[in-house]
Amino acid sequence: MSRSLDAQDRLQQLETIIGDPTGHLGLAELLTETLRRLREVMEVDTATVLRYQTSARQLVAFAAAGIEEEVHQGVQVPVGSGFAGRVALERAPVVLDHVDETTVVNSLLWERGLRSMLGVPMIAGGELVGVLHVGSVESRQFGESEVGTMQLLADRLAMAIQMEALEENRTATMALQRSLLPSRLPDVPGLAFGARYVPGAETGLGGDWYDLFTLPGDRLGVVMGDVSGHGLEAAVIMGRLRSALRAYALDCESPAEVLGKLDRKANHFEHGAMATVAYGIIGPSREALTLSLAGHLPPVLARPGGPGRLVDVPADPPIGLTIGQPERRTTVIDLPPGAVLALYTDGLVERRDRPVDTGMRMLAESLRAGEPERVCARVMATMIGNRPAQDDVALLAIHRWAVPAES
Template identity: 65%
Template sequence: MTHDVPEPEFRTRLSEITGYEGPAGRAGGIEETLARACAVLGVDTATVLRHEPPSQHLVAIAAAGLEEEVYQGVRVSVGAGFAGTVAARREPVVIDRVDETTVVNSLLWERGLRTMLGVPMLAGAELVGVLHVGSVDQRRFTTTDIEVVRLLADHLAAVLRSETLRQNQAATIALQRSLLPGKLPEIDGLRAAARYVPGAGAGLGGDWYDLFRLPGDRLGIVMGDVSGHGLDAAVIMGRLRSALRAYALDCDDPAEVLGKLDRKANHFEHGVMATVAYGVLDAGHEQLALSLAGHLPPVVVSAGRPAGLVTAPADPPIGLSLGTPRRRTTMVPLAPGTVAAFYTDGLVERRDRPVDEGMRQLTELLRVEDPERACSRVMAAMVGARPSPDDVALVVLLRPAGP
C-alpha cells in the first residue's frame, strides 16, 4: 500500500484516538475512543458492530455521532448491506453513495451521510466485528485514512475480545455457582461430600453434580459432563440440569429420565453432547437404581469387601444418540458401611495417565470412611499439586454401618 504520510504518522494519529502510547498503555472506553476518532479523522460518525457467530449477525454496540444505532439495537446480516459486505469480504470498503441501494440501515442515510469507510475487526482469523466511519460531506478517504482506521479496528478488536472474555468468565462463574449445590441436603442415615474444581486455563465448564430429595424419601444423585468450556457449556449444563430435575419428579426409572433428557437435547440443543450418571437411592438407602448415559461408572466399596467399579452398561451419551436407544437401569445394593463415589473424567484422566489407570487408582484409594475425609484424600492423591487441565467433580456418599 502506498501511504500519503510516513508510517510513524499512523501511530501518532492512532495514539491521539486511543489515548495511549504503545502496547503497555491503558485504553479508554470504546465510546470515548470513537468520539476521538471522529475528531482526529474529521468524520461525523463512528460505529462498532459486534459479530455474533451463532446468528451470523452484526449488532451495533457502540457509536459516536449516531448513537441511535445502539439504542435501537441495529442488526445487519453478514453479507448484507454495507457493514455486512465488509464482514463478508474481510477487507476495507468505501462507498460514496449512502441510500437504500448501498446500506440496509436507514439511520445512515437519514443522518445525511454521503461517504462511508468500513473496516473488519479481526483477531487473527476470527471476525470480531466491523468498524465504520461516515461523513456528511463528500470526501475521499485516503490510503492513510484507511490504514489508520484499520489499525484502530485491530485495537478495538483486541479491547472488545478482552472485554467479552472477561464478561463471559464472570457470567460463567456466577451461573456455575448458582447451579451447583451450595449445601448438600441432609439425609438421615446418609452422609455426603463433594468437590468441584474448574480446569486450569480453560475456565469453568459444563461439569456438574446434583443431589436432591424426591417424593417418597428418595434421593436423586447426578454427575454430568457437558462437552466444551466457558459460558456456552455452563448455560447448556444449566438447561440440562433443570430438565433432568423436572423429569425426575415425573419418572421413577432413571433410564426413563435420561431417555427424556436425550430427546429434549436432540430436539432443542442441536450439537450438544453430555455424559450423565443418574441414580435414585430408595428410602431405606438399601438400593441405588442407576443409569449411565456414556458416563464412567461409580466406584463402590463396603466394609470387608474390596472397592470396585459398578457393573452397569454405558448407554449412549445425551444428545449423541440416533433414534430412541434402549436405556437401562442397574440395581446396585448398598449394604450398611458402604461408600459410593461419583466423578467426572477430569479426576481420572491426564495426558500422562490413561483413564483406565486413573479409575484403577481411584478404586485403590476409596475406602469406608467419612465422605469429607475421602474427598480430601482422593483429591490430594489424584490431583495433588498440579492443576488439572479439565474440570474435576467428585461426590462421595456413605451409608454408615451404625446409627
C-alpha cells in the same frame, strides 16, 4: 489538514485517537470516547463500532459517536448484507462513495445524509470481533493512509473487546455454575455426603455438575453429569439439562426413563449438544442405588476394610448423541452399611500423561470407606495432588452409615 500520511504519521495519529489510558472507563464508555476522538482526527461526522454475534451471524451496534441512535435503537446488520455486512463477510476494508438503500441496510446512515463511508473489519486472534466504520456528509476520498490508520485502530479495539468478552464469559459462567451446584448437601437420614468441584486450569469452567435432591416416597435422586465443551455456552446447556432432569425425576420412577426423556429433549432443543450423565435413585431403605448411565464413567464402591472397585454398570449412549430412542438400562448397586460410593467426571481420572483407564484404576485403589469429606480429600490428594486439573473435576461421595440413623 493533509490526508496523506506516512507510516510514522499514521502511528502518531493512532496514539492521538487512543489517547491516555482510561482504566476507570468501562468498555462501552472507552469505545465511545475513542470514537469521539476518531471523528475529530479523521474529520468525519460519524464513527461506529458494531460487535459480531457468532450465533446469529449478525452485527449489532455497540458504540457510536455522531450517530448514537444506532446504539439506542439496537441496529442489527446480517453478515453479507449492506455495507457493514460486506466488510464482515469479506474481512477487508470497504470504501463507499454512494450511500442509500441500495448500498446500506441501516436507514439511519442515509437519513443522516452520509455520502462517503469507510469500514474495516475488527479481527483478533483470527476471529471476527466486529466492524468499525466512519462516515462523512461531504463527498470525500479515503486514502490508503486513512484506511491503514482505521485498520490499526480496529485491531487495537478488537483485542480490547475480545479480552472483555472473555472476562465477561468467565464471570457469567462462574456465577451460573455456582448457582446451579448445590449450595449445601442435603440432610438425609442414613446417608452422608462429600463433594468437590474444581474448574480446569487449561479449559476453564465448563458443563460438569453434580446434584442431589429428595423425591416423593423418601427417595433421593443422585446425578453426575458432564456437558461437552467449556465456557458459558456449556454451562447454560448444563443448567437446562439439570432443570429438565429434575422435572422428569418427579414424574418417572425409573432412572432409565428419566434419561430417555432427557435425551429426547436434548435432541429436539439442544442441537449439537452432547452430555454424559449418571442418574440414580436411592430408596427409603438406603440399601441400594438404582443407576442408569448415559455414556458416563462407572462409579466406584468401597466396602468397609477394603479398597474400592469399579462397579459393573452398562453405559448406554450419551445424551444428545443419537437420533431416536435407544434402549436404556438400569443396574441395582448394593450399598452395604459403612460403604462409600463415588461418582465423578472424567477430569478426575484423565490427563494427557495418564489414560482414563489407568486413572480409573488409581481411583478405585485410593478409595476407602469412611467419612465422605475425608474420602473426597484423600481422593483429590491422590488423583490431583499439586498439579492443577487440566479439565473440570466433579466428585461426589455417598456414605451409608454403618449404624442406622436414630429417629
